[in-house]
Amino acid sequence: MSDTLIELLREEAERRSAETFSAPSPADVRRAAGRRRRATVGAGASMVVLIGAGVAVASVSDRVSRPAAEPTPSVASDPEAAAKQKAKSLLDAVALPPGAAEVPVAPTRRLQHPSMTFGRPWDRVVREARFWTVAGDIDAITDYFRSSVQHGVASEGGGDVREPGVASSDIFFGDLLITVARVDGTTVGIRADAQIPWTPARLPSERVPDDISSIEIRYYVGSVEAPLALRSVSGAEAQHLAGLVNALPIVVMQGGAIRGLCMGGLLQTRLTFISDTATFIITWPGQCGSSAVTIDGRPQPMLRVSDELRHAVEALLSRPTQTP
Amino acid sequence: MDAQQERDFDDYVRARGQALMKLSFYLVGDRQLAEDVCQSALVRLYRAWPRVARVESLDAYTRRVVVNEAHRWWRRPSSRETARAQVPDTSVPTDTAIEVRDELWRLLLSLPRRQRAVLVLRYLEELSEQETAMALGCSVGTVKSTGSKALARLRAAAAPQLGGVE
Numbered sequence: 001m002s003d004t005l006i007e008l009l010r011e012e013a014e015r016r017s018a019e020t021f022s023a024p025s026p027a028d029v030r031r032a033a034g035r036r037r038r039a040t041v042g043a044g045a046s047m048v049v050l051i052g053a054g055v056a057v058a059s060v061s062d063r064v065s066r067p068a069a070e071p072t073p074s075v076a077s078d079p080e081a082a083a084k085q086k087a088k089s090l091l092d093a094v095a096l097p098p099g100a101a102e103v104p105v106a107p108t109r110r111l112q113h114p115s116m117t118f119g120r121p122w123d124r125v126v127r128e129a130r131f132w133t134v135a136g137d138i139d140a141i142t143d144y145f146r147s148s149v150q151h152g153v154a155s156e157g158g159g160d161v162r163e164p165g166v167a168s169s170d171i172f173f174g175d176l177l178i179t180v181a182r183v184d185g186t187t188v189g190i191r192a193d194a195q196i197p198w199t200p201a202r203l204p205s206e207r208v209p210d211d212i213s214s215i216e217i218r219y220y221v222g223s224v225e226a227p228l229a230l231r232s233v234s235g236a237e238a239q240h241l242a243g244l245v246n247a248l249p250i251v252v253m254q255g256g257a258i259r260g261l262c263m264g265g266l267l268q269t270r271l272t273f274i275s276d277t278a279t280f281i282i283t284w285p286g287q288c289g290s291s292a293v294t295i296d297g298r299p300q301p302m303l304r305v306s307d308e309l310r311h312a313v314e315a316l317l318s319r320p321t322q323t324p
Numbered sequence: 325m326d327a328q329q330e331r332d333f334d335d336y337v338r339a340r341g342q343a344l345m346k347l348s349f350y351l352v353g354d355r356q357l358a359e360d361v362c363q364s365a366l367v368r369l370y371r372a373w374p375r376v377a378r379v380e381s382l383d384a385y386t387r388r389v390v391v392n393e394a395h396r397w398w399r400r401p402s403s404r405e406t407a408r409a410q411v412p413d414t415s416v417p418t419d420t421a422i423e424v425r426d427e428l429w430r431l432l433l434s435l436p437r438r439q440r441a442v443l444v445l446r447y448l449e450e451l452s453e454q455e456t457a458m459a460l461g462c463s464v465g466t467v468k469s470t471g472s473k474a475l476a477r478l479r480a481a482a483a484p485q486l487g488g489v490e
Contacts, residue, residue: 005479006447009432012425013448017349023341024363026334033367112463116385156374 079198083126087194090151090176091130094192097144100134107133107189110181114193115170125197132190138180141188142169145178199249206293206300208242209277215241216272219317224270229317237316242273244312245282248303251290269313325374333373336382337366343383344390350444351394353433361397365390387449387459391441424482431481439474446471 024032106112111131134141146155150173160169168181177193215238219229233241273280284291284305293300325333344365348358368389432440438460445456446467456471457464 005428005475005482008425009428010448012429013350015425016429017346023345024337024359024366026337028363029337029366029370032363033370113457115461117458159372
């Protein structure tokens, strides 16, 4: 039943939102930002306030520990190991307020999850977290972190939530995110998240073969055998496209889906690289960021399609067909 | 914010403004209010922009800001009554399917704000449970239980209209 319910709801949502919305323009937003900044001066902490970058940069406290040096991965050839090492180094070097004591788990539900996650959608991300508690007032602890320097980085902004029953703050320092939340009337919990993105390298065997002779480009709906447009390119054009495809990063699936990347659409673009060694095929739907790849029919890691590749293919497809 | 960041912000607003408006509309159910919510969210995004470029998914981050803004609106004393009063009668139902969908939309707007937000994010925006949890600042378990309750509530309320729909 729920499926039917949801389908009906989706249909109605689409119907009601079919008409184009008048979204605010960037200029509108800037004007409103100017107005609201003036209006909220002195308004206290009774509302959510996103703190702009640089607010605390000029007031680094004397209490701050010496900034830790940027860790240097000793395993540079292994990007995942390097990312793990960097995450550990960042967490080991968190400059904490006096009296902070590490605890093994989140001291409050508010700190059970990172308040924000870093990394591009196609990255793999090493995420490590540590927790502490400290006696004090949440505003004082928030101020401490805002005026601190973590791994050589001053606060880059963040946000506060001050509502009845909820008090927490996020403070960003490069790859490190500090979240503080009130545990009770006298204790504040601290969560430090180190989130280090890394992208797996593509293996040589996953690349377009060196000896390609031509590339067939098909633009189609439904059947690849009945394309709306068909082009064949060779020589320098083929090598250029091969280079663009070889430069694509691997898409990393997160939570079993790559949501947010795909704009959908039934139109498909397929490039078939023809060579004596192997047949490399890459296909992507519509404006989707991800693509399916096969080599001699064997599935390969999905690749994130670049705008450069997309534009190059569109240019080739839009070129008038030569008549014999 | 430097010139490049200003340009990036402009590009983002131009590219995603419509989608954010749509989300705002789903959350508050009224176009004019959706414009307010969306603009407030973009103002917050603008102020945070210099470090937002680092965020994993800008859309995920912005969705969270939009949901927070919608929540702020919902907290206003008269907001929910206003939402119901302003559900537009955009058409005179002419067949059962339209009637049912129309009623479902009204029921969606009458749900408690968190339940509505879960349904909007999970089923209209098609986010994963994890993404929904991030947008709402709660656990995946809460998303599951809230979504389940919301669907049950919707199902019960819609039963007379849905009849035999399963």
